[in-house]
Amino acid sequence: MWQLLATLFPGRLFPTPIAVAFDLVHQLTDGKLIADLGKTLTRVAIAFIVAMALGTAIGMALGRFKSADRLFSTWVVIGLNVPAIVIAIVLYISLGLTEFALVLAVVLNKLPLVITTVREGVRSLSPDFRDLATVFRLPFARRLRLIIVPQLLPYLLAAARTGLSLIWKIVLVFEVLGSDGGVGFRISVFFQFFNVTAILSYTTAFILIVFAFEYLLLRPIEGRVLRWRAVQT
16 A cells, blocks of 8 residues: 555655665665664663663562552652653753753653552462462562562563553654664754655564564463463363
8 A cells, every 4th residue: 555655656755665774775784874873773672671670679569568658649640640751851951962861851751650560460469379379378479579579471471562652752752852873863964955755665674573572581471371271270
C-alpha cells in the first residue's frame, strides 16, 4: 500500500519504501546511523536498568507497608501525570544539556510506572503461599526465590515491556531537545532539511531494533520464566 500510494502521489515528501531501503543501506555504510544508534541504545539501557531497579525496590516497599504507600502514593500519581517534556526542560535548565540530565529525565519519567506495577504485584501475592512458607519456616532468601519472585515476575515483565516502550520514545524526544548525537538528534537535523527519506530510514532501523529486542529477548525470557504457570495449569 505504501509503494502504491507513493507511486500515485510522487514527491520528495512521500518517498517509496524502496527509496527508504536504499537510504537505510547508505546510512549504514556511509552515514552516522551506527554511531547514533549506539548513543541512543546506551542511554536507553542505562535509564532502563536504573528505573527498573529503583522502581522495583520502591514498589515492593509501598506494596508491603501501607503507611509508606499512604505517604508516597500521591507523589507517584503526580509522577505518572507530569508531562515528560516539563521534567526534561527543568533538568536541562538546572543541569545543562548533559548526558546525566538526559538519562535522569528518562528515569524520572519511567520510575512511577514501574513503582505502580510492582506495587500492585506485591498486593496480589497469594496469602496461601505466604502461609505455606510460614508453616515450613522458610528463610527469607528461599521465600524470596521460590514464592515471592515467581509471583512478581508477570508484573516485572509488564513493567519492563511498557516501560521500555515508553523509554524508546522519551529518549528520542529528549535527544531532539538537546544532545550531541543519537537517533532523535539526527532526525531533528533531517527535519531541518525536510529530508523525509532519511527520517523514515532512521525510523525503520529503530523499529527493527525494537522488534529484535521484543522477539529475540523479551518473549523468550517471558516464556522461560513463566513456564511454571503453564505447568501449574
